[in-house]
Amino acid sequence: MSTVTNVGTDFDLIAHLLRRTGFGATRDELEEYAALGYEGALDKLFNPGDADALPVDLIRRYHADQSDLRIPPSSGSFWMYRMVTTKAPFEEKIALFWHRVFATGQTKVIQGKVMISQIEMFRKYGLGSFRELLIQLSRDPAMILWLDNQDNHKDAVNENYGREILELFAMGVGNYTEEDVKECARAFTGWTIANMPYMSTKMRNNTLRPYGYIAWQYEYDESDHDDGEKTFLGETGNFNGEDIIDIICKNPATPRFIARHLYHHFVADEFPVPQWPFEEPKDPEAIQIMVDAYFANDYSIGAMLRAMFASDIFKAESTRFARIKSPVEIVVGTLRLAGDFDWPTDDVYKATAACTYMGQQLLGPASVEGWMGGDDWISTGSMVQRINFASDTVGDPEKRGIKSIIVRIAERHEPGNVEPEALVDDCLDLVGRLQVGDDTLEGLVAFARDQGDVDASTDDGAGKITSLLQLIVSSREYQLA
Amino acid sequence: MAKQREKVLVIVQLSGGNDYLNCIVPWEDPRYRDARIGVRITEDEVIPLDNGLGLNPGMSAFKELYDQERVAIIHGIGYPTPSRSHFRSMDIWHTATPDRVGEQGWLGQAVRQLDPSGSNVVTAVNFGNGLPRALAAPGVPVASVGNLEDYGLLTGMSGAAQREQALSAFSRIYTPGVGSGMVMDYLGKTGLDALKGADILKQAPKLYESTVEYPDNPIAQALKGVAQVHFADLGTRVFYTVSGGWDTHTNEVTLQRGLWEEVSTGLRAFYQDLEEHDLGPEVTILVFSEFGRRVKDNGNGTDHGSGGVSFVIGDAVKGGHYSEYPSLDVGRLIEGDLAYNFDFRGLYTDLLEDWLGLDAQEIVGGNFEKISPFVDAVA
Amino acid sequence: MTTGTRRSLKYLETNGFGAAQGGRGYHFPVDIAVRSDDRIYVLSRSGQGSLNGTGISVTDIEHGWHGEFSSYGTGDGQIQWATAIAFGPNDRLYLADEKLQRITIFDTDNKYVSHWGSAGSGAGEFDGPSGLAFDDDGNLLIVDHKNHRIQRYTPDGDFIDSFGRNGAGDGEFDYPWGITIAPDGTTYVADWRNDRIQRFTKRGDFIDAYGASGDGEDQFNRPSAVAVDGDGYIYVADWMNQRVQVFDKDWNFQTSARGQADLGPWAAEYIDANADEKRARESFNPYPKLDVDDPHEVSARTEPYFWVPVSLALYKDDRLLVLETARHRFQIYETV
Secondary structure (H helix, E strand, O other): OEOOOOOOHHHHHHHHHHHHHOOOOOHHHHHHHHOOHHHHHHHHHHOOOOOOOOOHHHHHHHOOHHHHOOOHHHHHHHHHHHHHHOOOHHHHHHHHHHHHHOOOOHHHHOOHHHHHHHHHHHHHHOOOEHHHHHHHHHOOHHHHHHOOHHHOEOOEOOOHHHHHHHHHHHOOOOOOOHHHHHHHHHHOOOEEEOOHHHHHHHHHHOOOOOOOOOOOOEEEOHHHOOOOOEEEOOEEEOOOHHHHHHHHHHOOHHHHHHHHHHHHHHHOOOOOHHHOOOOOOOOHHHHHHHHHHHHHOOOEHHHHHHHHHHOHHHHOHHHOOOOEOOHHHHHHHHHHHHOOOOOOOOHHHHHHHHHHHOOOOOOOOOOOOOOOOHHHHOOHHHHHHHHHHHHHHOOOOOOHHHHHHHHHHHHHOOOOOOOHHHHHHHHHHHOOOOOEOHHHHHHHHHHHHHHOOOOOOOHHHHHHHHHHHHHHOOOOHHHEO | OOOOOOOEEEEEEEOOOOOOOOOEEOOOOHHHHHHOOOOOOOOOOOEEOOOOOEEOHHHHHHHHHHHOOOEEEEEEEEOOOOOOOHHHHHHHHHHOOOOOOOOOOHHHHHHHHHOOOOOOOOOEEEEOOOOOHHHOOOOOOOEEEOOHHHOOOOOOOOOHHHHHHHHHHHHHHHOOOOOOOHHHHHHHHHHHHHHHHHHHHOHHHHHOOOOOOOOOOHHHHHHHHHHHHHHOOOOOOEEEEEEOOOOOOOOHHHHHHHHHHHHHHHHHHHHHHHHHOOOOOOEEEEEEEOOOEOOOOOOOOOOEOOOEEEEEEEOOEOOEEEOOOOOOOHHHOEOOEOOOOEEHHHHHHHHHHHHOOOOOHHHHOOOOOOOOOEOOOOO | OOOOOOOOEEEEEEEEOEOOOOOOOEOOEEEEEEOOOOOEEEEEOOOOOOHHHOEEEEEOOOOOEEEEEOOEOOOOOOEOOEEEEEEOHHHOEEEEEOOOOEEEEEOOOOOEEEEEOOEOOOOOOEOOEEEEEEOOOOOEEEEEHHHOEEEEEOOOOOEEEEEOEEOOOOOEEOOOOOEEEOOOOOEEEEEHHHOEEEEEOOOOOEEEEEOEEOOOOOEEOOEEEEEEOOOOOEEEEEOOOOEEEEEOOOOOEEEEEOOOOOOOHHHHHHHHHOHHHHHHHOOOOOOOOOOOOOHHHHHHHOOOOOOOEEEEEEEOOOEEEEEEHHHOEEEEEEEO
């Protein structure tokens, strides 16, 4: 791929960082972060301050259904607002990361409210100690019912959570035995929710009657906890869940597994998770950097990522545009570019539905293994949705973000017509320094030329710039992050 | 002379849980009257059928199809350990996998068998946005059409001329160049396939001529779209349509009647259209819902239950009753629900093997008892 | 007015049921009004995915169900984003819609009569009508909330005058919501984003403002509605604090209620029809020990508590009806 503008390369690096830690960047954001330098930008990402997203009181006033967050369009849209309007998008990227790894689905747990509480927990603990995160996860009501731990009793063990915490959440297959699974499950007996019989019946019957859902509350039932001796990963004791998590966290398999997930989400597409036991990581060096940071920083996820982002592996040209954007990245990134959702609007539901149509229902992962990602996102049906959503979203020159692009183009040139090459160059720059191949570049320039003269200060020019932006966000390159 | 076409399957999904008891009504049964005190189809309203059963008053157009012996009623359909969750139960119907979270849709797998190389991008057409899980399978192309008239790429472009230019540019920028890499090649091919599918489908309404007036409701209009694509002979074998709003916890009698009127009149128009074009024999329709509803009403509606009813409709179908109406004896109910007595995977096997001529066992995960609703089964 | 004893709220019972598809019950109700013949009208705004739940339901204090009218749409008599209802002269019902920017009138048979309104910020135009009340001349006060003002109209929709502008000073508003006219003629406005209640004379002159941001006794978090009884006691729906606060006419704190709903007859009938839920509910503790303190979260987990108490109505001046958006019901309290 060729770089089509010759502005300083730092902008390209910062744009890369903001695509991975967020949803891309408007020109204003890019300049703000670039001014801090790369290290400074990282500091800001890890200490973002107030998210300053669209206020919850406004959302609830205009969308009554986002008070109780019962159904997927409501809970998904509540999160959508936050992702589109937050000043701290890295928090959301982290929440999405854990949502994918600890994939919990409203399809089973029914209650969007408890799903949103789980996402909030990911925001709060997602960059901290993995030990604390696993404890929070094990107490998370949505997770408890998702994996049936309310049915995991002292005298009748249900292994579902005990197995998945090892297989899917922390270690990966091949690093523990079936015996470890049983002992792990025993340690989590009694980790349940208040009013379990009624709540699990309501979940099964999937009904808001009579008075809406009652959100779940974690409860530790000591009388249902198996306090007997357990042997887990070679250690023996009267372990409870926290002790098991201690043993998991100090096992070297754990950071290797988490690092591979982090790599997949933030660096480059990995093999699908089920293949991991049989395939070496694509970049063992990257994994090692994160494993070292994990042990040197009290199991800190943030430290793993910070070390990764600081590495040459992450900054390399070959790492840029090496991932296929998830539907949420396409949708949120394009809405942020266009400057949408300054005020509550029913359009939020269209955005949430668009993610679903593209194959990523927020709070509704396809299975316990989350979404495969990579080229699994791409099918004829999803391409129609991706292209139409993106081109539709940027198709209004009156939107704040689009207007800002048009104004900047007008400012960059003398009054009068802008040459097609320069116009394409500007647009690629202003959508977040998108790099395109020569074929695409030629196609875009030809389109710009076919449209005729463009004077950015006129309505006609604004319309033509908008059309060009619509084609740019429909390109193959725009599918990549 | 009848035109020879390949057989097609049309799905009509009733989302929300069609109340079996007030759809195929055991109106002469005192146990029905006892259970349905507030939410009952009365003797004056019911459309008498046979076997002591009647139809919901919204189903008069459906009755005409039944009288033409085109409708197989499959009683008590369900699966072991019923889920009363909409999402879960629908997922079970879509993946034919009741015992764990299924990965692939039953129809997605069927489409893969019908067109293993994915050479026809419109082998399956879904009327609606997104992809029903039933059609989801890796590598299987499916066109999801909101509205045939304006289906396509870059639909948000203002101005026809600008859109034409943009589509031409799109085609150019998606054509993979030499050495652009696997990911770019794949994106290019998929994008161009999507464009091709849109180009093919948008021909259908232009070719369509009919004297049949479809009612102005979403399911009838979707069925009209099915007719348009089917008549255009694009090689589509599986059509998917959805009717929503069947979750009648309150206001059931009014709601369900209105919904059945929409579906019934839509189906009647569809059959009139098929007859007018002499293209009926190739079409079979499956009508299903994720579950039936509780036997006892809640005063103004009914709540999620199990044991429902499905319909198979078509010229090739032997009309009548299949399987048995589950018992209304309180002692025979399961947690207040009708007990299912026929596994839906058996019906899928009928449709896959004896209608589409496919290997069903892998798709439904085993051997299940069939009901044989067709006059002449495929060899 | 008695002195020495504080006004308190005594819980009586609950009316409601989640009816996402319409029918007996409500779906995300936002306003409640009592007609002169004691019929109780509940306005369901409903929400995404359940447009069938949109409409106006009619019930009574004995849990009678008298049907529903209006529906989602843009036609005559239809609703998009409904905000408020109020009864005017001759018991005609007035309905505000903040998306269609209009006021719709229904007659005593609940039939559509007419509507008026258009979007804008000029005299006689709306940007989000959201609270309705009739003064004792029979004129209609409309909270025009995104224009941060109160407008006055004749019952036929002719503009009379308006007062208020955006700000936090006396007589200024920040997205006001509910409005009520006390029996003594004083106008009360829930100045929503300023977290206070303002009082005005009948002519619209500022009297006083009460409240500050917070969750203490003299504080509110986005109050959405006010009711005032014949003794001058003031009831405030403290929307994000998930409570109802009661004051005397001099703003002396009387009591605060968090809600204590139990199963009303419609709910009980539902539970009876679902044996598994009935059985499971036998061990149900409505007040579990919680590890959260945000009132919204507490209410989400505690079924008897108010969850999004959005509007209030007085019934025969001695009963307070507290309408809860997120629980599709209203709780009935005796004011003693």
